[in-house]
Amino acid sequence: MTRKSPPRQLARIAWPAMLLLASAACGGNYPNSTFLPNTEFNRDVTSLWNTMLLWGTVVFVIVEVILIAAIVRYRRRPNSPEPEQVHGNTAMEITWTVLPLFILAIIAVPTVRNIWKYQGEAPADALQVQVIGHQWWWEFRYPQYKITTANELYIQANRAVRFELQTVDVIHSFWIPALGGKRDLVNNRTNILWFTPDSTGEQGFIGSCNEYCGSSHANMRFRAYTVNAANFESWAKHQAANAVYPPPAPVVPAAAAVPTSNIGAATQDPATVTPPAPAAPSTGYEFPREQLGAHLVPGTPLPASLKFNEALLANASAERGLQTYSRSACIGCHKIRGNPSSMGILGPDLTHIASRHTIAAGLFPNDAKHMAYWIKNAVTMKPGAKMQVFGIGEMDAVMKRPMTTQGGLTDEQIADVVAYLRTLK
Numbered sequence: 001m002t003r004k005s006p007p008r009q010l011a012r013i014a015w016p017a018m019l020l021l022a023s024a025a026c027g028g029n030y031p032n033s034t035f036l037p038n039t040e041f042n043r044d045v046t047s048l049w050n051t052m053l054l055w056g057t058v059v060f061v062i063v064e065v066i067l068i069a070a071i072v073r074y075r076r077r078p079n080s081p082e083p084e085q086v087h088g089n090t091a092m093e094i095t096w097t098v099l100p101l102f103i104l105a106i107i108a109v110p111t112v113r114n115i116w117k118y119q120g121e122a123p124a125d126a127l128q129v130q131v132i133g134h135q136w137w138w139e140f141r142y143p144q145y146k147i148t149t150a151n152e153l154y155i156q157a158n159r160a161v162r163f164e165l166q167t168v169d170v171i172h173s174f175w176i177p178a179l180g181g182k183r184d185l186v187n188n189r190t191n192i193l194w195f196t197p198d199s200t201g202e203q204g205f206i207g208s209c210n211e212y213c214g215s216s217h218a219n220m221r222f223r224a225y226t227v228n229a230a231n232f233e234s235w236a237k238h239q240a241a242n243a244v245y246p247p248p249a250p251v252v253p254a255a256a257a258v259p260t261s262n263i264g265a266a267t268q269d270p271a272t273v274t275p276p277a278p279a280a281p282s283t284g285y286e287f288p289r290e291q292l293g294a295h296l297v298p299g300t301p302l303p304a305s306l307k308f309n310e311a312l313l314a315n316a317s318a319e320r321g322l323q324t325y326s327r328s329a330c331i332g333c334h335k336i337r338g339n340p341s342s343m344g345i346l347g348p349d350l351t352h353i354a355s356r357h358t359i360a361a362g363l364f365p366n367d368a369k370h371m372a373y374w375i376k377n378a379v380t381m382k383p384g385a386k387m388q389v390f391g392i393g394e395m396d397a398v399m400k401r402p403m404t405t406q407g408g409l410t411d412e413q414i415a416d417v418v419a420y421l422r423t424l425k
C-alpha cells in the first residue's frame, strides 16, 4: 500500500491539538477550584491528590515501559519459531499482588484518616452552623447566635466552622469548592463537616448543591463570605435582632459627635457627659457589594414571558406593602421576626432579607426589580420553585388556572410589598 496510513495523519493533528489543550489549563483564574489552599481541609485534599497523582504516574510509566518493550522485543517476525510456552510464575504473581497492596495502603490510610478527621471533633471554639437543605435553597442557623438566615453564609476567617448537615426533603450535598466539602445532607441523619478558613477576611466564595435533587438542583447555590472577627460579631448581632418597622430614620444623635471611645472614660466627669440618645439600631456589617467577584454576581436573565410594570417601583409605599404582606399567603410560608403575623417556616426567613445580596438561592441579585418579578411568578423565574405565583393572571400550577384577585396581587400591590421587604435591612 502506498497510501499514508490514517493513524499517521491523525498523529500530525493530534499532537498540536493536545499541546493546545494542555496549555489552556495554565491560563485563566479558577476561583472555584478545590485546590485553592484556603483551609487545612483543602490543603489535605490537595496533598492526597498529589500522592495519588505521584503513585499513579509511577505505575503508569512502569507499566507502559514494560508493555512497549514487550511489544517491540517479542513482536512476530518472519520465520520466527513458536515461543516458549509457560504456565504460571509464582514469584511474579506474588510481586504483582503485594506491590499494589502496598501502594493502596499509602493512598488509603491518609484518605480514611482525613475523612474521619473532618467529620469528627472540631476545635472547641468552632463556629456552629446548622445547614438545612430544602428543595431548592439553603437554610443556615447559628445556634450560638440565635440566627436563622438563608443562602448567604457568613463565617469567620481563622476560626474553625463546624457544620451540622441536615435535610427536610431529599438528599442534597454541601460544597464550597474553594473552602471544603463536599458532604451529603441525608434524611434522618446529621453529617458533620468542619474546616478553618484562613483567608484574611472579606472574601466571597461560591457554594452549591452537588447531589441531584430535582428540577432546580442546578439553581441551588449559595454564597459564603469569610469576614474578620469584629465584622462577624457586628453582622451576627444585627441578624439576631428582630426586624424593625418602620425603619429607623437616619438620625444623627447629638452624642455622635463624641468619639465612642471617650464615652464614660475615666478622665471625663460623668455628670457633664450628655447621655447618648437611644442608639438607632445600626444595620450591622454587610459583606461589601464591591468585594463580590464577577463570579459571585448572578447573571440569570429574566424570563422573557414575564412582564412587570417597573415604573411602579419608584412610588411604592412600604406602609401599604406591610399591610398587603401581612394579610397575604406570604405569612404562612415566611417568617419575619418582629412582624407577629409572619410565622411560616416553609420558605426562607425574611427578617433581614434586604441585607442579602442575592435571592432564590443565588439565582438573582437582590434588588427591587428582581424581587418584584419573583413575587409575581416565582415558578417562571426558577423551575419548580415551591413558592406559589401571586401575579393576577399568572398561571397557578396548583389550581391549574390563572391567579385571580382571590389571593393574587396587582403589580401595584407587589411593588408595595417589595418596598416593605426592602426596608428589612
Ligand code: HEC
Residues within 6 Å of the ligand: 135, 136, 137, 150, 151, 325, 328, 329, 330, 331, 332, 333, 334, 346, 347, 348, 353, 356, 358, 359, 360, 361, 371, 374, 375, 382, 385, 386, 387, 388, 390, 417, 421
Ligand atoms: C407556599 C409557600 C410560600 C408562599 C405562600 C410564599 N413564599 Fe416566598 N418563598 C417560598 C420558598 C419555598 C422560597 C424559596 C424558593 C427557592 O429559592 O427555591 C421563597 C422565596 C422567597 C423570597 C426570596 C428569599 C431568598 O432569600 O431567596 C422572597 C423575597 C419571597 N419568597 C417573598 C414572598 C412574598 C412577598 C410572598 C407573599 C406575596 C411569598 N414569598 C409567599 C415559599 C413561599
Ligand SMILES: [Cu+2]
Residues within 6 Å of the ligand: 133, 136, 171, 172, 173, 209, 210, 211, 212, 213, 217, 220
Ligand atoms: Cu439539592
